Each structure stands twice: as structure tokens, then as C-alpha cells.
Amino acid sequence: MKPETKVTTLGRDPEANFGVVNPPVYHASTILFPTLDAIEAATKTKYKNQMRYGRYGTPTTFALQDAIAELEGGYATFAVGSGAAAIVATLMAYTKSGDHVLCADTVYAPTRRYLDVVLKRYGVETTYFDPMIGAGISALIRPNTTLCMMEAPGSLTFEMMDVPAVVAACKAKGVATALDNTWGTPIYFRPLDLGVDVSVMAGTKYVGGHSDIMMGLITVRDETVYKTMRASVDELGACTGPDDQYLALRGLRTLAVRMPRHYETGLVLAKWLKEQPEVSSVLHPALPDFPGHALWKRDFKGASGLFSFVLKPVPRAALAAMVDDLELYGMGFSWGGFESLMVPSDVRSLRTAKPWTDPGQLMRVHAGLEAPDDLIADLEKGFQRLRKVAREKA
Numbered sequence: 415m416k417p418e419t420k421v422t423t424l425g426r427d428p429e430a431n432f433g434v435v436n437p438p439v440y441h442a443s444t445i446l447f448p449t450l451d452a453i454e455a456a457t458k459t460k461y462k463n464q465m466r467y468g469r470y471g472t473p474t475t476f477a478l479q480d481a482i483a484e485l486e487g488g489y490a491t492f493a494v495g496s497g498a499a500a501i502v503a504t505l506m507a508y509t510k511s512g513d514h515v516l517c518a519d520t521v522y523a524p525t526r527r528y529l530d531v532v533l534k535r536y537g538v539e540t541t542y543f544d545p546m547i548g549a550g551i552s553a554l555i556r557p558n559t560t561l562c563m564m565e566a567p568g569s570l571t572f573e574m575m576d577v578p579a580v581v582a583a584c585k586a587k588g589v590a591t592a593l594d595n596t597w598g599t600p601i602y603f604r605p606l607d608l609g610v611d612v613s614v615m616a617g618t619k620y621v622g623g624h625s626d627i628m629m630g631l632i633t634v635r636d637e638t639v640y641k642t643m644r645a646s647v648d649e650l651g652a653c654t655g656p657d658d659q660y661l662a663l664r665g666l667r668t669l670a671v672r673m674p675r676h677y678e679t680g681l682v683l684a685k686w687l688k689e690q691p692e693v694s695s696v697l698h699p700a701l702p703d704f705p706g707h708a709l710w711k712r713d714f715k716g717a718s719g720l721f722s723f724v725l726k727p728v729p730r731a732a733l734a735a736m737v738d739d740l741e742l743y744g745m746g747f748s749w750g751g752f753e754s755l756m757v758p759s760d761v762r763s764l765r766t767a768k769p770w771t772d773p774g775q776l777m778r779v780h781a782g783l784e785a786p787d788d789l790i791a792d793l794e795k796g797f798q799r800l801r802k803v804a805r806e807k808a
């Protein structure tokens with residue numbers, strides 16, 4: 415089945431639910447067992463989709479998890495309370511005191527913070543690597559390296575990675591691999607197909623798709639990884655609420671329709687921005703002159719609506735004049751909803767392996783589902799305001 419068909423059918427079982435099209439929302443903490451035998455059996459063995467206690471899932475949770483697992487091409491998925499929780503559960507699953515982690519320099523900032531602050535406190539050391547390192551990662555692997563954490567493309571600056579090359583080097587030395595797949599979603603990228611052990615997604619973004627839920631999704635490649643991950647997820651207690659699970663499933667139904675629209679509109683905006691004299695660069699993996707474009711073309715089936723551009727240095731008042739009065743671009747964190755966004759970001763403090771030295775202001779854009787012409791018209795007016803104030807301040 416093609417992804418479009420999968421997202422409309424997965425996780426549904428009308429026959430088991432009085433013919434109701436969507437899986438019902440089970441609100442539950444306590445699950446009752448009818449006999450001593452049954453309750454003893456439930457505590458002795460742990461298996462997938464086991465009704466045991468609300469935190470470990472209900473039929474609503476299992477419907478969502480099974481649908482995502484199938485889409486990602488994995489053995490199983492765990493739904494947790496946020497994308498950040500999914501990352502933390504993964505980092506915890508593969509580390510103990512004395513271990514070493516390899517991490518792409520361009521990961522989501524809180525991933526870095528967790529490694530630098532929390533895991534460091536527990537005696538886990540991290541080496542950040544240039545995301546374009548490819549097979550060169552082999553030289554950074556130590557005898558105590560247990561995990562390589564990736565993100566493709568990177569947060570804010572969108573550098574691509576040669577995922578198969580990194581995975582091959584890690585596999586050769588017994589290092590587990592995990593990748594944050596929030597940007598591509600399984601519609602456009604399936605890390606497990608390339609040998610990655612754990613694919614992590616912030617379901618908060620495109621799976622939810624409507625800027626109204628928090629959700630993390632962790633998909634594992636096989637039963638061995640499942641056991642490692644399950645121990646981590648269960649002990650962390652980072653479960654999701656049933657209403658968010660339901661909304662994630664509902665968002666999933668239109669994911670394959672929304673993603674191409676985000677992709678198309680994002681490219682329209684990226685190309686328009688590239689033509690503006692105040693813009694020094696546009697960071698979008700689908701642009702042919704973007705470094706890493708060839709890797710994107712080889713491994714991804716499309717692009718999401720998230721990219722960045724860098725402005726040549728302008729007075730702050732000029733930037734404010736542009737963004738404060740944009741009508742269609744909200745300024746706020748997160749992305750992946752139906753609406754367009756634009757946020758200023760400072761990357762300098764977030765890179766160590768490959769320092770970010772561009773003096774201009776980086777702006778991250780999320781292309782929503784509005785008409786591209788309207789989005790361009792709003793941008794055009796924004797750039798006119800920026801120019802006017804920049805001239806006045808010159």
C-alpha cells in the first residue's frame with residue numbers, strides 16, 4: 415500500500431467498535447483483571463499491546479502506535495508525552511555512567527542540552543560531529559561509544575547527513591543509531607529502511623498537524639531494540655493522554671495530503687526569498703545549490719515546509735518592522751501545523767563541531783497550508799517595511 419492509503423486505513427478497526435470509523439478514546443488508568451491467574455500473568459510477561467495499566471497504553475494508544483510503526487516500517491512504536499520526551503527516552507535507553515555518545519552538531523537544541531547537562535551529570539560523555547562527516551564518523555567511535563544520535567536535516571540550519579554511511583560505520587563497531595525524523599516524517603523519509611535502530615518524531619508537528627497537541631513517537635527496528643526501548647519508556651513514565659492520541663490519529667489521516675502542500679509552498683517561498691537582495695542565503699535541502707542537496711535527493715522523497723533564510727545584517731528596528739506586522743506568519747515556537755510561522759533564531763551557541771559564523775540574522779520559516787500567493791504578498795510587504803526602516807536608520 416502507498417502511504418496515502420496507509421494513513422487512511424491504519425489503526426482502524428470498525429468491526430471491533432460497533433462500526434464506528436475511528437478508534438474510540440479510552441480514558442483509563444486502572445485496568446481490572448478478572449482472576450488471580452490473569453493479574454499474575456500480566457505482571458510476569460510484557461508484550462506488545464498488552465492491557466495492563468493506563469500508562470502502558472489502551473486500545474487508543476495501540477491504534478496510534480501500530481499505525482506509526484507500519485508507516486515507519488518498524489517493529490513497534492511508543493507514544494510518549496512530547497518529542498523531547500521521546501528523545502530523552504532514547505538517550506536514556508542507550509547510556510549508563512561511563513558511556514560515550516556521538517551526536518550530530520545540528521540536533522534540536524534540547525537534545526544537546528540533555529546531553530550536556532543531564533547525561534554529563536551522570537557521567538556520560540558526548541562528542542558532537544559535523545553532520546556531513548559521513549563514513550569519517552568511524553574515527554570518532556571509542557570502545558565505550560554506545561549511541562550515535564542523528565537528525566536529518568539538522569535543526570535551524572538544515573544540513574543533510576549521509577545516513578547510510580554513518581549507520582554502516584556505527585554498525586561495524588556495534589554502536590546503536592537513532593535519528594530525529596520530525597522534519598521528513600515517514601511520508602518522505604524512513605530511517606529504519608536505511609538501517610537506523612530508532613526513529614524518533616515529535617508528533618506535535620506534522621502528525622498532529624493542527625498545533626494543538628504534544629506528542630512524541632519512538633519507532634524501533636526490531637524486537638531487540640523494542641526490549642531496550644520499552645525498559646526506558648516504561649520506567650520514565652512518559653505516557654500520553656488519550657485525547658492527544660486520538661487527535662494524533664486524526665491528524666495522521668491527512669498527513670499524506672498535507673505534506674506535499676507544505677513541500678510545494680515551502681519551495682515557492684524559498685525561491686522567492688533567494689531573489690531578495692537583503693537575503694544572504696536560503697537553507698533548504700531541496701534547493702539544487704544547497705550543500706547536501708544530493709543526499710536529500712538520494713534518500714528523501716520530498717521536503718517538509720520548514721526551512722531558514724539568513725538576512726544580511728540589518729538594524730533590529732528594520733527586522734521588527736518586517737516581522738511585527740506580518741499578517742499570515744505567526745511568531746512562535748514549534749511548527750508542522752496548518753499555519754505559517756517565522757521565528758528569529760540564534761544558532762551561534764548551538765554549534766561546536768562546526769561553528770556557525772554568519773553575522774546575519776537567521777529566520778526559520780514554516781510554510782503552512784495558506785495560498786502561496788497570499789504568503790508571498792505578505793512577505794513582499796514585510797520586506798518593503800524592512801527596506802524603509804533600514805534606509806531611515808542608515
Ligand SMILES: Cc1ncc(COP(=O)(O)O)c(C=O)c1O
Binds near residue numbers: 496499594617628
Ligand atoms: C526537530 C525537533 N525534534 C523534536 C522536537 C521536540 O518536540 P516537542 O516540542 O513535542 O517536545 C522539536 C520541537 O520543536 C523539533 O523541532
